[in-house]
Amino acid sequence: MIILGVDSSSAAGSAAVSKDGKLLFESYANEGLTHSQTLLVRCDEALRASGIRPDQIDVYAVTSGPGSFTGLRIGMGLVKGMAFTSGAMCAGVPTFLALAEPLRDSGRDIVTVLDARQKRAYCSAYRSLDGELMRIMDECVVLLSEIDDAVKSLGIVSPVVVGDISAEVSLLIEGAEDGGEEFRFVHAGNVCAAAEAMALGGQLCTADELRPFYLQLSQAERNRIQKDRED
Amino acid sequence: MFVYDYITYSQNDTEELGKRFSVALEPGTEVAMYGGLGAGKTAFTRGVLRGLGYEGTVSSPTFAIVNEYRGSRLDLAHFDMYRISTEEELYGTGFYDYLDGRTAVFMEWSENIPFAVAEDAVKVIIEHGAGDVRHIRIESPKEIAI
Numbered sequence: 001m002i003i004l005g006v007d008s009s010s011a012a013g014s015a016a017v018s019k020d021g022k023l024l025f026e027s028y029a030n031e032g033l034t035h036s037q038t039l040l041v042r043c044d045e046a047l048r049a050s051g052i053r054p055d056q057i058d059v060y061a062v063t064s065g066p067g068s069f070t071g072l073r074i075g076m077g078l079v080k081g082m083a084f085t086s087g088a089m090c091a092g093v094p095t096f097l098a099l100a101e102p103l104r105d106s107g108r109d110i111v112t113v114l115d116a117r118q119k120r121a122y123c124s125a126y127r128s129l130d131g132e133l134m135r136i137m138d139e140c141v142v143l144l145s146e147i148d149d150a151v152k153s154l155g156i157v158s159p160v161v162v163g164d165i166s167a168e169v170s171l172l173i174e175g176a177e178d179g180g181e182e183f184r185f186v187h188a189g190n191v192c193a194a195a196e197a198m199a200l201g202g203q204l205c206t207a208d209e210l211r212p213f214y215l216q217l218s219q220a221e222r223n224r225i226q227k228d229r230e231d
Numbered sequence: 232m233f234v235y236d237y238i239t240y241s242q243n244d245t246e247e248l249g250k251r252f253s254v255a256l257e258p259g260t261e262v263a264m265y266g267g268l269g270a271g272k273t274a275f276t277r278g279v280l281r282g283l284g285y286e287g288t289v290s291s292p293t294f295a296i297v298n299e300y301r302g303s304r305l306d307l308a309h310f311d312m313y314r315i316s317t318e319e320e321l322y323g324t325g326f327y328d329y330l331d332g333r334t335a336v337f338m339e340w341s342e343n344i345p346f347a348v349a350e351d352a353v354k355v356i357i358e359h360g361a362g363d364v365r366h367i368r369i370e371s372p373k374e375i376a377i
Contacts, residue, residue: 011331032333070325117327118318118346214322 001199002052003059004043004082005191008035008075009067009095010114010164015042016188017050021196024050026189035074043078046188057088059204061195063186064092065213066114066122066139072212083207090210091195091203096124096139099162099183101190104133104197109159111137111151111176113169119144121165122215125156133197139215148173235369235377238360245271245357245365248377249278255353255375256283258305259332263341263348266357271365272339275355276309279337283307291339296324305335312340321347 005016013035014028027042027049047054062079065072083090096112103110106128114122121144125137142150151159151173158175162183170178198204239245256262256279264272277289283302292298292311300307308329315321321344329336341348348354354370369377 032331068328069322070328 001058001196002056003061003091003192003195003199004046004052004057005061005093005188005195006039006043006075006079007063007098007186007188007191008039008071008078009063009065010071010185011068012185013039013042013071014186014188015039015046016192017046017052018189018192018196019050019052021193023189023192024052026187028187030185035071039074039078043082054082055086057082057086059089059091059195059199060207061091061093061191061198062210063095063098063191064211065095066215067095069214072214076210076212080207080210083210088207089199089204090207091198092205092210092213093191093194093198094124094139094213095186096122096163097126097133097135097194098186098190100126100128100133101194102183102187103128103160103162103179104193105131106160109136109156110179111156111159111161111169111173113147113161113163113165115165116141116215121147121163121169123147123150125151125154125159127156141215144169144172151176233371233374235371235375237367237369239271239365239367241363242271242274245274245367246278246281248367249275250282251278251377252355252369252375253279253282255371255377256305256335258335259330260335261330261349261352262335262337262355263352264337264339264355264357265341266355267359270357270359271367272355272357275357275367276337276339280307297326297329306333307335307337310336310338312338312343315340316343318346 003018012030016026017024025046027045060079060083062075099112100110110126112124116122123142124139126133127136161170162179170176273291298309351372356368358366
């Protein structure tokens with residue numbers, strides 16, 4: 001299976017090509033240029049470098065969120081456009097899964113966090129077990145002051161923390177370890193790897209069905225934050 | 232906090248003040264603007280853009296919500312928050328993507344989004360006087376030379 005993976009869910013942007021689970025090429029940059037100008041160029045570069053023609057691509061994969069509003073739409077738009085012309089299947093890879101992917105075989109609990117501003121994190125968690133990543137925390141918005149309790153209540157012990165605010169969050173969770181610089185941002189090679197697993201699990205969709213995933217606050221969370229602000 | 236008070240007597244005056252203020256702008260500066268309809272928020276921002284060397288049309292982003300200007304010294308995103316009230320709505324404008332440290336962000340109707348006004352934002356508060364007279368107060372965390 002040949003997969004073209006794309007990520008533009010944050011300030012970093014990347015494109016990668018994998019074949020049968022093996023990463024052939026990845027183009028990654030976090031130089032602050034806009035994805036709308038660079039992402040398609042990266043796809044072209046990745047395909048040329050790996051000697052793959054567009055009509056050979058079986059699956060187009062893209063991070064589906066949460067993440068930058070504009071970034072997600074650029075990635076989605078690009079992948080939908082490319083997949084639509086060939087009719088290839090797509091994989092909407094949750095940003096958290098792409099972040100946890102390099103730790104698939106680690107045997108660890110992985111807490112994935114992204115900055116949700118105002119002392120909050122978008123958060124999820126995975127458990128690496130027998131080469132599988134099991135999601136053990138539903139994607140949610142959590143106050144940083146409560147993240148330790150949230151993680152403990154799920155029986156997560158000594159996790160690795162990955163994502164853009166992992167350095168800060170790893171200090172808040174008892175026994176946690178910061179995954180480090182390598183794990184702060186999504187790399188498209190991991191989008192390919194996660195998509196390969198999703199394909200095996202029958203989780204692909206058509207270009208038309210592909211949707212960005214914006215994590216919204218529930219009304220209860222909104223009320224709570226409003227209350228905290230007033231206190 | 233450094234506070235600067237000005238009185239302008241025409242739209243041109245307000246624009247001129249914006250032009251002088253543009254010198255104080257750095258990439259990443261957030262400018263929260265306050266003042267009702269017709270106060271001169273857009274005139275002030277137009278002056279800023281003239282000061283940055285932009286010669287084209289500058290109009291209120293009432294319908295687009297954000298207008299983006301690419302400059303040689305810095306980029307500027309001009310927001311109108313008139314119809315924005317929640318963080319979800321603000322996120323849906325792409326607002327947070329502009330806080331990249333390279334773009335000066337101007338926000339008209341900042342009254343509507345107090346939660347998103349950064350502590351180190353510069354505030355421009357415009358109040359109506361008689362006729363075309365405007366009282367303009369600039370509050371800046373840093374000393375600025377206008």
